[in-house]
Amino acid sequence: MLLAVVLPPLVVLAGCASVPQIPYDRMTAGEIKTIGVVTPKFPNRATVVLATSVGQSFGLVGALVDAGLQDGRDSSFKKMVDAQNFVAQDAFMQRLSETLQSHGYTVSNISAMRTRDGFMDKYPTEPADAYLDLVVTSYGYIAAGVSSSTPYRPRFAVQVRLVRASDSSVLLQDVVLYNAYTPGGEPKAITISPDRAYEYETFDALESSSDMAVVGLQDAVYKSADAVGNLMR
Amino acid sequence: MIRQDIIRILGCLALLGLTACAMTEGPPPVLGLGIEGKSCAEQPMLTGAQELVLATNKPITVIVDTNTPCLESSNGLRSAYAVFMLPSSSGEYLVSVTSVPQGQTLFSPRVMMLDATGGVLREVPNDIFTFRGSSLAVSLRVRPSERYLLVASDPSTVGQEVSRIQSATMSTVVSAGYVYVPINTGSEAEVSYIYAHNGSITVAATPVPKTN
Numbered sequence: 001m002l003l004a005v006v007l008p009p010l011v012v013l014a015g016c017a018s019v020p021q022i023p024y025d026r027m028t029a030g031e032i033k034t035i036g037v038v039t040p041k042f043p044n045r046a047t048v049v050l051a052t053s054v055g056q057s058f059g060l061v062g063a064l065v066d067a068g069l070q071d072g073r074d075s076s077f078k079k080m081v082d083a084q085n086f087v088a089q090d091a092f093m094q095r096l097s098e099t100l101q102s103h104g105y106t107v108s109n110i111s112a113m114r115t116r117d118g119f120m121d122k123y124p125t126e127p128a129d130a131y132l133d134l135v136v137t138s139y140g141y142i143a144a145g146v147s148s149s150t151p152y153r154p155r156f157a158v159q160v161r162l163v164r165a166s167d168s169s170v171l172l173q174d175v176v177l178y179n180a181y182t183p184g185g186e187p188k189a190i191t192i193s194p195d196r197a198y199e200y201e202t203f204d205a206l207e208s209s210s211d212m213a214v215v216g217l218q219d220a221v222y223k224s225a226d227a228v229g230n231l232m233r
Numbered sequence: 234m235i236r237q238d239i240i241r242i243l244g245c246l247a248l249l250g251l252t253a254c255a256m257t258e259g260p261p262p263v264l265g266l267g268i269e270g271k272s273c274a275e276q277p278m279l280t281g282a283q284e285l286v287l288a289t290n291k292p293i294t295v296i297v298d299t300n301t302p303c304l305e306s307s308n309g310l311r312s313a314y315a316v317f318m319l320p321s322s323s324g325e326y327l328v329s330v331t332s333v334p335q336g337q338t339l340f341s342p343r344v345m346m347l348d349a350t351g352g353v354l355r356e357v358p359n360d361i362f363t364f365r366g367s368s369l370a371v372s373l374r375v376r377p378s379e380r381y382l383l384v385a386s387d388p389s390t391v392g393q394e395v396s397r398i399q400s401a402t403m404s405t406v407v408s409a410g411y412v413y414v415p416i417n418t419g420s421e422a423e424v425s426y427i428y429a430h431n432g433s434i435t436v437a438a439t440p441v442p443k444t445n
Contacts, residue, residue: 020442023327025374052402052417144400145419153398161444170444180366181400190363193397227363 019159021188024172024232029130030164032171035100035232036110036128038120040158042089046081046140046217048073048203049155051181053146073203077140080210081217088139088221092158095222099229119161128165134228135159140217141206142181151199152206154220155179160228176227178220192223259336262429264392266303266311273305277316277383279351285328285382285438287320292437294333297340297386299431304385313430314385316347319375320438330384331435332362332369337425340432341390342369347381354379359387364397367424374441386430396425 026032049070055062081088097107110126123131137157144150155178162172175189198216200206206213266273281302283293301313319328332340344357354376362369398421405416 020444021372022442022444023372023374025376028374028376051400052419056415056417058414143419144402144421145417147419150400150419150421173442173444179398179400181402187366189365191366193364196398 022173032129034106034129037132038110039112040134042136048077049142084214095225103233131163133161148201151201153194154216156220156224178224259338262338262427263431273303282316282318284318287438294435310388312385317382329372333433339426341387341428343387345383346379349380390428393428
């Protein structure tokens with residue numbers, strides 16, 4: 001006898017849990033004119049994730065098979081990205097800098113070595129009114145499942161914290177998710193809906209449209225950077 | 234026995250999950266407030282303000298409909314509105330405004346912070362709101378002189394439609410004898426909302442969260 005029980009949607013790729021939202025108020029934040037953008041935490045490479053797969057039903061063996069397939073997709077996508085000289089971190093930083101400048105800030109990049117996964121616990125003492133601390137938890141492409149109705153779409157997830165230099169007060173804290181996957185419930189993060197122009201039914205289809213696929217990732221990066229910058233307007 | 238308990242618990246969870254995920258029926262979007270015989274005030278009535286409590290779990294939800302009071306600006310544009318009295322506090326705190334969709338209807342919000350006499354201290358336009366999940370939301374730090382929060386519909390965006398892609402994954406546990414196998418599947422839907430003068434808004438006053 002087979003007995004099927006439907007569970008509530010599971011949190012599969014949260015990645016951004018437990019970052020309470022703290023809004024920025026430019027008027028009461030003090031004289032914040034110069035923002036030092038600290039070298040962000042960024043994944044080593046983009047990932048191309050299949051959120052649900054057959055392998056997930058078969059324990060360790062299934063997980064190993066999935067890991068192999070995942071690595072193959074990631075490696076292939078890296079070649080596509082490299083072939084177009086697209087560096088997501090540079091694109092993100094450049095776009096964010098432009099957005100912040102459009103809101104009247106002077107922006108400087110501050111080099112920092114990151115020794116932990118989350119926000120930094122101490123900031124470099126370089127001249128800035130506030131430090132912008134960014135933790136990119138994932139980027140690349142993701143598909144909810146294997147069917148044609150759940151295509152691969154770009155995604156980007158970043159945690160944001162702005163800290164006043166003079167007293168280390170947290171002026172802003174939030175999370176931005178482009179193409180959010182938080183099936184366990186309504187995400188509290190800012191969620192940007194993906195653009196239908198960049199969707200691929202299969203990874204093969206994505207590979208065969210490599211130019212557009214990288215443009216799609218760039219679009220996710222830019223829209224996420226805009227959303228981060230707009231938190232400080 | 235244990236197996237039956239597990240199945241019973243999973244069944245209850247399934248029911249809760251599906252209930253939460255179901256796309257609820259909503260009222261039709263109200264796209265105009267030019268209702269015959271209904272007059273709109275030039276200034277908001279503060280006497281009917283609902284009192285917000287500063288706490289992590291004391292939100293107030295208001296259903297805005299054609300019976301809700303309305304404002305009329307000097308150029309004749311009308312807005313439905315609700316007013317909330319902000320809590321007195323010596324410390325800094327936050328106030329959040331969330332417009333939750335009812336079916337396809339999504340209240341198009343804008344916010345004004347008022348002083349004790351109803352004077353407008355600052356306006357928060359509609360484009361400051363961002364989607365958080367399926368809801369439109371904004372969170373603000375309350376400034377010392379602000380006493381009332383006014384949430385009004387934004388006539389400049391009412392009638393506009395917005396589409397969003399929402400993804401989900403489901404896990405189905407299949408039992409064969411004493412073996413349970415999870416079957417995971419993904420799904421996706423494009424949801425369209427229409428900005429309207431009516432809908433559901435939730436307002437809360439909360440302490441500033443602690444950070445690590």
